[in-house]
Amino acid sequence: MAGSETPRPETSVGRRTVPLSATVEDARRLFGSDWATVVARAFRWMVFARSFDARMQGLQRQGRIGFYGAATGQEAVNVAVGLLSRPEDWIAPGLREQLVALVRGHPVSSYVDHLFANARDPALGRNMPCHPTARDVHYLSMSSVIGTQITHAVGLGYALRLRRDPGVVFAFFGDGATSANDFHAGLNFAGVWGVPVVFCLTNNQWAISQPVERQSATATLAEKAAAYGIAGRRVDGTDFFAVAEALRAAIGLAREQKLPSLLEFVVYRMTPHSTSDDPTRYQPPEFLAAAAAHDPLERLGDWMRANGLAKAAEVETVRADCDSEIRRAIESAEAVPPPDPESLFRDVRSPLPKERSRSQEVS
Amino acid sequence: MVAGSHPKDIWATATRADGMTSARVRPATVERGARAPAGVPDARRVEAYRWMVLARLVDERCLTLQRQGRIGFYVPLEGQEAAQIGCALALEAADWIFPAYRELGLALVRGVPLETLFDQFIGNSGDVLKGRQMPNHYGYRDRNFVVASSPVGTQITQAVGAGLAARRRGDAIATIAFFGDGTTSSNDFHAGLNFAGVFRAPTIFFCQNNQWAISLPRAQQTHSATLAEKARAYGFEGVVVDGMAIDEVYRAVRQARERAVAGDGPTLIEAQVYRFGPHSTSDDPKRYRPAGELEKWKQHDPVAGFRDELIREGRLTVQDDEKLWEAARAEVASAWKTAESKPPVDPLSFLDDVFAQPTRELEDDRRRLAALLAQREGKP
């Protein structure tokens, strides 16, 4: 069923990437004496994500899943948040942060069940693919409405602070969401209240077809933080070490001082917005060339090869391992039937006293 | 509730932006007006003062009328006269005003007769709005003064849209949106300023920061140091002006207008003022205002301040001033008397203007209601 039909991710042999400037010392400072293991794990997750995205886009084309929104190009951000966050932290995701849930320990098989909207999907197949709920890893349920999770994250952060609980909330959204109501309300409330929230703005330079410079007249999106009296910083979101360093500072601010900050991770959307989108209609071809030079996976792989981690950076070996995990999850998920029709009526409201309705008396 | 100080400089360490700034991202272009215009011109200074006095007297009168139950509600502007009159004089008659509900000064300068305003406050047969809105929520198409609503901020996006429309039509005008400090938190502030930045709309955002959004002090509204700096988040310039000083306001608005009409985009002006009175006649500021704050600000009373300035400039004598107040008082009294003597609004008129043409259902409603009213009056 799987295997041979797996579309391969584009090969990047011979492509030049912008080298990462971190030194081994930087890596040690960021991740401790265990830095090599952490970097290898990060690389493995990036390869996994790349394979997963490619595979799922293929399944969508075959009509086996209904929709898919790839996160290709922004893996460094998702992996870094997954690795640097703690179990007590919370994730308020947008469309492209499922990898954060997986790195935090949500089973791959469960996410694939969701993509197939089968009876094992924790949310009973109610949502479009890529809208999973993973309470086991404090990953909120997302809607397709842009930005609404930003205020949720701020309220959640307020609740954590009020209860004197230690967690930090990571709120994810894209460049387009900076124009949304909830961005404004959320960052404003966060500034006034002082809450442990890290606003992770993944600027992939496109809101479907709208380039970021048509989204806002500012030079950067990070500078919007000043309008709310909170810290803001623009980061190269395809540089795993730069991302990790910025996150460390923001997490520290949130954990120690209960203060919010805005991190703008500049990345390149290397795939269409979703399987329903055709970027050749609007994207200049140069964009993909620039994107290739900033491929976070290649950049990290090159760095590892240059810094004595060549074995862990063997893409084919790692990929083979990831592919088999993905294949097993797909085989298993596809064999599960769709959700019970009766489930359509569950969870509309709490299972408490029923309405005094005639139809219920009769039926 | 307010958090501790936010260290804005924690990001001092340079970010590694290896080739990061995409060539497609251009820096914000903010251009300053070529030369700063002067304050309110000589020929209009006494006129400006007269408008301020008139606004002050309308306030005084309406607060009394509301207490007497002769009008239902009132929103005073006391303390904001210089900001409003200075702004109004800096605009051209063709500029479109998108007011909130406190912009009496703008309406006066635009030439809306006192009687017309009073008709609206009463909601009588002379009211252009046919008694449909609360007092202060007026609008006069012939004055390019758009009708106000109560939800805060909705006029901001509308002003941007009108500005873009004017540009498309080739009209060299500015549009101007009025709002307060609280409105900077609203959805439409964000959307409106962002659109204005992206499309370089010929729009002026005139924020009268009167320090209180009903009971919420400015410091709890947002954590930014000023409201004007929020403009930077949208890629254009914001300026803070002393809203108690009419010349400063005039200059800032004049400059913003020049920029708008020249195609150089929008400006956010934060006029720092103080609301001397309550938010509205339904509000009691004694519940929330710290003792002494009002008194402190009253030392900067814009009306008294400008009078002293005019006397110093030799444009006004104490006697002139007394006469001016007296004449203005008479004008207010006479306009009120005329307005109050008018019959009430046609009772069936509230069924009009829902659509361009009434629906069949509304026509039925009109017939039924007419019959009911006739029955009440004992007619067959």
Add this chain to the structure above:
Amino acid sequence: MTELTLVQAVNRGLFEAMRQDPDVLLLGEDIGLNGGVFRATEGLQKEFGAERVIDTPLSECGIVGTAIGMALYGLKPIAEIQFMDFIYPAFDQIVSELAKFRYRSGGQYPCHVVIRTPYGGGIRGGLYHSQSTEAFFCHTAGLKVVVPSTPADAKGLLLTAVHDEDPVIFLEPKRIYRSVSGEVPEGDHRVPFGVARTAREGSDVSILAWGAMVPTSLEAAAKLADEGISAEVIDLRTLVPLDEAAVLASVEKTGRAVIVHEAARNAGFGAELAARIAEKALYSLRAPIARVTGYDTPFPYALEHLYLPTPERIESAAREAVRAG
């Protein structure tokens, strides 16, 4: 038992809820220092502190969105929207998020937020301080919609709302905030959802109403009694869940239904009631169902007395129904 006005009863209900459970907190505009523009939250910030009675920036979107985040974490936020007319900046959060969180997460993230908001006309509030748009919310699956009409119910339904597990839109009839008063039980007084109240028993015609239209309907019923018409007044109390059984039982008894609401008629909640009666009690009807409602116009200022249903209009509809059969 204490004699209280409706707004005082809301206030007592909030005090009670906050005393019972430290997870209950309030957020909204002008609710702390100022005690709310209608004084519904008077004294609460003083008693429970600014961390639990939060004066927010002026953003309904922010109020409801952050309340949702608090609820996801397990707190029990009660959000106040100053006037129902100002709820629309938060409409996205209410309809797309609050109403759907439980469902879209397969029950993993229940989202229990209570949104209190004064609604309705009759206070000279014009277009933007008078609206009754309960139908928007009744139409959205996942929201409960509650409208008390007496002080005892205001407290009792509010406490039930706070202890419920679902989002509740709690509509407070501001016109009768102070004009009705009544005995209100002390302590943890709760009135269950989905159980209508027979405000007046009668046998000739059923008048179905909620909120501020209940006293208006009672006034009409008293006048009708003088003419020998016995009107029954049913106060629905909660529109979702609806006490359909009580509605049908009353209509089956009287054979006539007059539905009263101050919202505009077109697609108002009265249309839902009329449909249910037509579906399930048609053969008991002796006269066409009548609706006495606001007009299909925006809410006017100077002529609001003509817009709002009056006892006179209700009486006339009831009389016509009795005359019909």
